[in-house]
Amino acid sequence: MKISIDTGGTFTDLVLENDNKKLSVFKVQTTPNDPSIGILNGIKEIAKTNNLSLIKFLEKTQNIIHGTTHGINAILTNKTAKTAFLCTEGHPDTLLFREGGRVEIFNFTVEYPDPYVPRSLTFEIKERINYDGTISCNIDEEHLYKTILKLKKLNIEAVAICFLWSTINPSHEIIAGEMLRKFLPDIPYSLSHNVNPTLREYRRASSTCINSSLKPIITKYLLNLTDKLKVNGFNGELSIVTSQGGIKNVETISEYPIHILNSGPSMAPVAGNFYLNKYKINEAIVTDLGGTTFDISLIKDNEIPRSRETWIGEKYRGHMTGFSSIDIKSIGAGGGSIAWIDNGGLLHVGPRSAGANPGPACYGLGGSNTTLTDAALINGILNDDYFLGGRIKLKKELSIKSIKSISSKLKMDENNSASSIIDVVTQNMSQEIKNLTIRQGINPNKSVIISGGGASGINIIDLARNLGCKKVLMPDLGPVLSASGGIIADFSDEYSITYPSKLSNLDISKVNTIIKSLSKNCQKFLKTNCKNYISFDVFYYIDAKFTDQVWEIEVPLKLSNNKVDPKKIKIEFQKKYLDLFGVTDNESDIEIIQWNARIYCKMTNSNLLIDYGNFNQKDVKYRDVFFKNIGFQKTKILKFEQLVYGKSFNGPAVLETPFTSVLVDKYSKIKLNKNNILEIEIKLKNESSINEDSTYYW
Incomplete structure (x- = not known):
């Protein structure tokens, strides 16, 4: 048996795959102070459903896959380890200067952002390596030793080491690491x-410092979780979801915790792409609306786009991870997002969230702020007796009480105020999706939406209509889209070698040696990490640019008998460049900076088919639901597990499952296909379409 767990800000989602490849879904409330408690609560729920004790159940479990926001939360709440930064003498300001760039070019009132590691904990080391790997100045070991003694006095908890050109010649970093291990044996460090191993100095330094600062935190968290699972009978393999959309073992993540910054959200597009491959569609917008955030990702040509431009916090003012990660954008708009009125009388929703505790007002746990969940309950979209399949009873009277102050300020009744809250959230989501899609040359009019997240059904049709999307796909596992992605995720890793070279005078022998080295690394990963794999794939990429340009693009590297072909490199680069920018240059030379290999090990043949349990729901056939500009309508209530394959239902209706409720207006119709995917066909208004010739969006 296998369990995939996604710990979110409000709920912890669990998907169980039994020995017959059938899936069961569970949701429990997250325990923010110690997420492992929420995880064990969820596993207890699964064990109880299977009529087993916790110990007996875990003894039968072979694999647990875990997606977590523990790393990013530690950074955002300033709860990382006290970290020192060792750099080449004369370069202490790498983290401070960043790479330049401003969000508001002429706004000089914004305070300059602090570096990730303060200058007071930045130490210059006497050493210097040249761009070609030759040594200009040997590392001064005596000076390094004195620095280490200073770190000891300062009670440093982690150390990051980033020397110039260490990607070409790492000898000085290796010496520094050995001395740290000798004189500060209990302090984790990162090289x-x-x-x-990227050429860009700031990105390499930033990622190394972030990684070091997370090591003590994540190691402690994973040890705590592992110990609790073992005490309760688990002897299988615990794997952790990465920002790259794969999984790694606990040992690797403890050493490189930076890989889990976007751990949970990265699985939604993996699951989305799995479902999209069942259709003859190659582009999709994947949305995941949970309790705290709204996550957006894309699928383009049946591939999940990646980005190295991943910032923690605001662009240019935050801190860059420097890694190639799945391109995910998140905004503070979830089921628990709090509605509020500013001093000018404008309605806002989020980014502040009620979280798991106290949660929305309707939970009855002491929350008094109106949230998106409260608004949906007030307007009849949610069933107060069937939230989480009836496991949580919602209190509508508390939602109505909480919205009164907002209603009075807006001079509206409770239902129109609730409708306005849902509208604001929808507009925020729509704008963020347009920013992401249009920037990557994707017209949302011509895409489908794959809808995920427990709160997604509240406004997914309004959102699609706003974007001009005619079709929404909502899998039965949509409410736990990220957790279901963990079930089918591949074990994966990436290896890189920096070797700058122009295509016109490429040293073929040298490059083929690099490819051979990358291939060996992939084979080693396969043997040590992917026991019982079904199949594996290795893909090669280059980071390249036109000569004299500043930024590289990632281009697939097509090999001929495991050897590079310069002609194929030029063809693939021109093709990718044209696809991204709409123009290309057939005359300029191409410069390759980095050579990369990614390996994916397929571990399961799961079909992601859900095994419906028996949930106690009252036989509700109709309910009064409030629709904007219409008012209350007597609305048919449908159950997901009772839909007939291929039969269409016209709105208005509310489709209820134990983990989500989907509002269907009278202009839309729904149909369940044989893949257990709900197809929603939406009638558009003329103003929804985007004119691709307009410069407004570009």
Whole structure:
């Protein structure tokens, strides 16, 4: 048996795959102070459903896959380890200067952002390596030793080491690491050439510092979780979801915790792509509306786009991870997002969230702020007796009480105020999706939406209509989209070698040696990490640009008998460049900076088919639901597990499952296909379409 667990800000989602490849879904409330408690609560729920004790159940479990926000939360709440940064003498301001760039070019009132590691904990080391790997100045070991003694006095908890050109010659970083291990044996450290062997100095330094600062935190968290699972009978393998959309073992994540910054959200597009492959569609917008955030990702040509431009916090003012990660954008708009009125009388929703505790007002746990969940309950979209399949009884009277102050300020009744809250959330989501899609050359009019997250059904049809999307796909596992992605995720890793070279004078022998080295790393990963794999794939990429340009793009590398072909490199680069920018240059030379290999090990043949349990729901056939500009309508209530394959239902209706409720207006119709995917066909208004010739969006 296998369990995939996604710990969110409000709920912890669990998907069980039994020995017959059938899936069961569970949701429990997250325990923010110690997420492992929520995880064990969820596993107890699964064990109880299977008529087993916790110990007996875990003894039968072979694999647990875990997606977590523990790392990013530690950074956002300033609860990382006290970290020192060792750099090449003369370069202490790498983290401070960043790479330049401003969000508001002429706004000089914004305070300059602090570096990730303060200058007071930044130490210059006497050493210097040249761009070609030759040594200009040997590392001064005596000076390094004195620095280490200073770190000891300062009670440093982690150390990051990033020297110039260590990706070409890492010898000085290796010496520094050995001395730290000798004189500070209990202090974790990270070497930049191991963490992120990229040429760009700021990105390498930033990622190394982030990685070091997370090591003590994540190691402690994973040890705590592992110990609790073992005490309760688990002897299988615990794997952790990464930002790259794969999984790694606990040992690797403890050493490189930076890989889990976007751990949970990265699985939604993995699951989305799995479902999209069942259709003859190659582009989709994947949405995941949970309790705290709204996550957006894309699928383009049946591939999940990646980005190295991942910032923690605001762009240019935050801190860059420097890694190639799945391109996910998140905004503070979830089921628990709090509605509020500013001093000018404008309605806002989020980014502040009620979280798991106290949660929305309707939970009855002491929350008094109106949330998106409260608004949906007030307007009859949610069933107060069937939230989480009846496991949580919602208190509508508390939602109505909480919205009164907002209603009085808006000078509206409770239902129109609730409708306005849902509208604001929808507009925020719509704008963020347009920002992401249009920037990557995708017209949302021509895409489908794959809808995920427990709160997604509240406004998914309004959102699609706003974007001009005619079709929404909502899998039966949509409410736990990220957790279901963990079930089918591949074990994966990535290896890189920096070797700048122009295509016109490429040293073929040298490059083929690099490819051979990358291939060996992939084979080693396969043997040590992927026991009982079904199949594996290795893909090669280059980071390249036109000569004299500043930024590289990632281009697939097509090999001929495991050897590079310069002609194929040029063809693939021109093709990718044209696809991204609409123009290309057939005359300029191409410069390749980095050579990369990614390995994916397929571990399961799961079909992601849900095994419906028996949930106690009252036989509700109709309910009064409030629709904007119409008012209350007597609305048919449908159950997901009772839908007939291929039969269409016209709105208005509310489709209820134990984990989500989907509002269907009278202009839309729904149909369940044989893949257990709900197809929603939406009638559009003319103003929804985007004119691709307009410069407004570009």
